[in-house]
Amino acid sequence: MDERFAQELDVAVKAVHVACSLCQRVQRRLLSSAAGDAVLSKDDDSPVTVADWGVQAIVSWLLSESFGSQNVSLVAEEDVCALSDPSSVKLLSSVVEVVNECLDGASKLGLHKPIKPLGTSEVLEAIRRCNANGGPHGRFWVLDPVDGTLGFVRGNQYAVALALIEDGQVVLGVLGCPNYPLNKELLSYHHQPHQNQSKLTSGSYDLWEKGCVMYAKRGSGKAWMQPLVPQDVQVEWPYEAKLIRVSSVDDPAMATFCEPVEKANSNQTFTAGLAHTVGLRKQPLRVYSMVKYAAIARGDAEVFMKFARCGYKEKIWDHAAGVVIVQEAGGVVTDAGGRPLDFSRGVFLEGLDRGIIVCCGSTLHEKIVGAVYASWDSSNL
Ligand SMILES: Nc1ncnc2c1ncn2[C@@H]1O[C@H](COP(=O)(O)OS(=O)(=O)O)[C@@H](OP(=O)(O)O)[C@H]1O
Ligand SMILES: [Mg+2]
Ligand SMILES: [Mg+2]
Ligand SMILES: [Mg+2]
Structure with missing residues (x-):
């Protein structure tokens, strides 16, 4: 068996699970209250939220803890400009709070968690570190902390996307899709997945009903999908995963x-x-x-x-x-x-x-x- 990138894949998959739980928390708050200040507009008028910065901080911190910050080069979407502005104190404290809440759960997946809660400057530093430029040589991680932020704020589909690139080739890909329904008929944006979210707290829902993490290693010929790790439940790792395959339809x-x-x-x-x-x-x-x-x-x-x-x-x-x-x-x-x-x-x-x-x-x-x-x-x- 090809063991290359085994540790990287293991950490990346777990980090995306933690990131998905952060997004779910933020999306629930966003949709249940008048948390209007949790969504900002960037210069190009696209939205950015507590979840975008929170996921970037958490993934950056977890990768650095696992591999050493000097070994981690990361290219990611968000920067700290709007977040470090004096007018964003409340926003920043929301990011720090949700990052710490979710890192607390990282240990149940066998990941490091901080000895004491991360402070504001550590969270900002984790976000800021993701400023690599990519390029043709060596290894770097690529992160879209929340892809489809518009779908996210509308209570619809979004993804957390993490990949590893080596010498210009994507060698690992991990995609967290917290609202992906098992029933594909519900995938269209016309459906509002959050309306079913009461099920998430009932404790008796089918793990496969909604939300998954997909991953693949280049050259393996296999891609995998697993249900989201439920919050506040101890899970065995390796965690259940199914092989996935594209459709055979060619007509x-x-x-x-x-x-x-x-x-x-x-x-x-x-x-x-x-x-x-x-x-x-x-x-x-x-x-x-x-x-x-x-x-x-x-x-x-x-x-x-x-x-x-x-x-x-x-x-x-x-x-x-x-x-x-x-x-x-x-x-x-x-x-x-x-x-x-x-x-x-x-x-x-x-x-x-x-x-x-x-x-x-x-x-x-x-x-x-x-x-x-x-x-x-x-x-x-
Ligand atoms: N003008 C323009 N043209 C094309 N693509 C753009 C444009 N502006 C933004 N983006 C990028 O599109 C990402 C969202 O793509 P989607 O396929 O999800 O589009 S959509 O939201 O379903 O319309 C979106 O990703 P996120 O910012 O991570 O949400 C952007 O990177
Ligand atoms: Mg995107
Ligand atoms: Mg994004
Ligand atoms: Mg964006």
């Missing part, structure tokens, strides 16, 4: 394609044209976040397409974990020109040709790449 008429919910994030008119050209007949499944990659890896959908507006540069943390999980589950991920995504050129997916196409297999993939080729000139992207 476009039987296939479901997913895409971002927000029109601003992907050209839905163009994807509708592509769908029509290749014979994808079903309604698109619009889902927030990298849960779209999870849906392909798990066989709940066959195609994911994203065509961002011209000039937008995709970031590596929005894709790294999802790409390796889909590939190891048997799927294909390329840009719209059919080339692999390049994770070796810094924080952006430089050189990306137009858009991203993720498919359960090569038959559908070839049809879609062919359709992009045929219809690009007539589109107005």
Whole structure:
């Protein structure tokens, strides 16, 4: 058995479980009270929350504790600017509080926990440390603490995404999807998963009903899924996991394609044209976040397409974990020109040709790449 990255994968999976529990706590508070101050707008008008900073702090701290901070290089989405502003004292204390609450539970997974609660400066330092630039050489971690923050604040789908890159290749991917329903019919953004959350506290719910962590190691040919570790319950590790596999559907008429919910994030008119050209007949499944990659890896959908507006540069943390999980589950991920995504050129997916196409297999993939080729000139992207 290939033991490379075994320890890294073990720590990464556990850290994502802890991160998911943090998100669940924050999302519950956000949806149950008038915690309006818990959501801020960034310069590009996108939202950022206590959970985004909290997860970044927790994952950064856990990786540093496990491997030594001098050995951990991390590229992540959030910075501390807004958080260190004097006007953000309350926000910062909410982050520190939830980080400590959740780190307290880390020991039940066999992870280190702090001897005493982390102080404000330690939390800020953990967030600040995630400022590596990536690149073609050596190893670095990539973290999207909350992907689909918009879905998160709306009580819908979101993901925690952690990947390890070595010499430009994604070697590990871990995707925590706390609201992923077992029943795929509930995946669409029209459903409001939080409405069922009373079940989470009843103690008698089926662990597999909602929420999972998926993970894969490059070259293993396997991708795995496990239910979220329930809060306040001691679990045995290794924890139960199921193999997941992409769908075997290759007939476009039987296939479901997913895409971002927000029109601003992907050209839905163009994807509708592509769908029509290749014979994808079903309604698109619009889902927030990298849960779209999870849906392909798990066989709940066959195609994911994203065509961002011209000039937008995709970031590596929005894709790294999802790409390796889909590939190891048997799927294909390329840009719209059919080339692999390049994770070796810094924080952006430089050189990306137009858009991203993720498919359960090569038959559908070839049809879609062919359709992009045929219809690009007539589109107005
Ligand atoms: N203008 C524009 N175009 C394309 N993509 C953008 C754009 N702005 C942001 N982003 C990134 O999209 C991430 C969310 O993507 P989704 O696929 O979840 O989109 S959607 O929320 O379902 O519409 C989102 O990730 P998070 O910030 O982690 O939520 C962004 O990194
Ligand atoms: Mg993101
Ligand atoms: Mg994010
Ligand atoms: Mg964001």
